[in-house]
Amino acid sequence: MRSTDDRYRSEQARHELALRLIGHEARTGTIRQLTGLSDDRIRRLYGSYFKHQPGNPVRRRRGRTPSQVASFLKTPRHRRHAATLAAAFVAGGLFDPDTRAVRGDSQLDTGLRLCLAYERYLSLHGGRAGALLTIEWAWALLGNLQSGDELALEVCDVCDAHHVRDLLSLESQQCPTCLVAPPGPTRAQRDSTSVTAPANAR
Numbered sequence: 001m002r003s004t005d006d007r008y009r010s011e012q013a014r015h016e017l018a019l020r021l022i023g024h025e026a027r028t029g030t031i032r033q034l035t036g037l038s039d040d041r042i043r044r045l046y047g048s049y050f051k052h053q054p055g056n057p058v059r060r061r062r063g064r065t066p067s068q069v070a071s072f073l074k075t076p077r078h079r080r081h082a083a084t085l086a087a088a089f090v091a092g093g094l095f096d097p098d099t100r101a102v103r104g105d106s107q108l109d110t111g112l113r114l115c116l117a118y119e120r121y122l123s124l125h126g127g128r129a130g131a132l133l134t135i136e137w138a139w140a141l142l143g144n145l146q147s148g149d150e151l152a153l154e155v156c157d158v159c160d161a162h163h164v165r166d167l168l169s170l171e172s173q174q175c176p177t178c179l180v181a182p183p184g185p186t187r188a189q190r191d192s193t194s195v196t197a198p199a200n201a202r
């Protein structure tokens with residue numbers, strides 16, 4: 001009985017994650033990878049829950065997940081969005097910047113953390129209307145950060161914010177957060193000038 005309950009809960013969790021990913025317009029291949037559901041099942045979920053809804057704003061995206069990483073970083077605005085996403089990956093326990101490991105007890109758990117991080121990103125950029133990066137770009141960004149071949153997650157010396165660096169670019173890449181705020185002293189300068197007040201100072 002217990003194993004039947006567990007199976008039901010697992011099935012329910014896969015179903016709910018698939019609906020959440022469809023709502024974010026993830027591609028069928030990505031949903032399959034994260035939920036283990038078949039393409040046919042995903043198609044039927046979309047048909048049952050989204051397709052015939054009046055004013056349905058959710059589109060089904062086909063084809064491959066984007067792999068051209070340069071578009072993450074083509075403008076300062078894109079770099080700020082990539083930085084917010086990457087920071088949400090770290091804050092949500094999806095990505096460990098020290099080991100470059102993608103976290104999750106299972107693909108399902110990874111998928112859930114991806115949705116939470118993406119929803120955090122959306123909330124910080126005014127919802128879907130203000131978001132430059134789709135959930136497919138988020139998934140591709142995560143894969144790129146994990147492989148470490150082209151992109152790296154770094155912490156700015158000045159503002160301590162995360163930002164994504166293009167490892168193949170020869171151009172200087174200023175932290176996107178510092179670009180919109182006046183630069184302050186670097187971490188090393190702050191450390192060297194910080195003075196501890198004597199305990200008995202008045």
Ligand SMILES: [Zn+2]
Pocket residue numbers: 156157158159160161175176177178
């Ligand atoms: Zn900075």
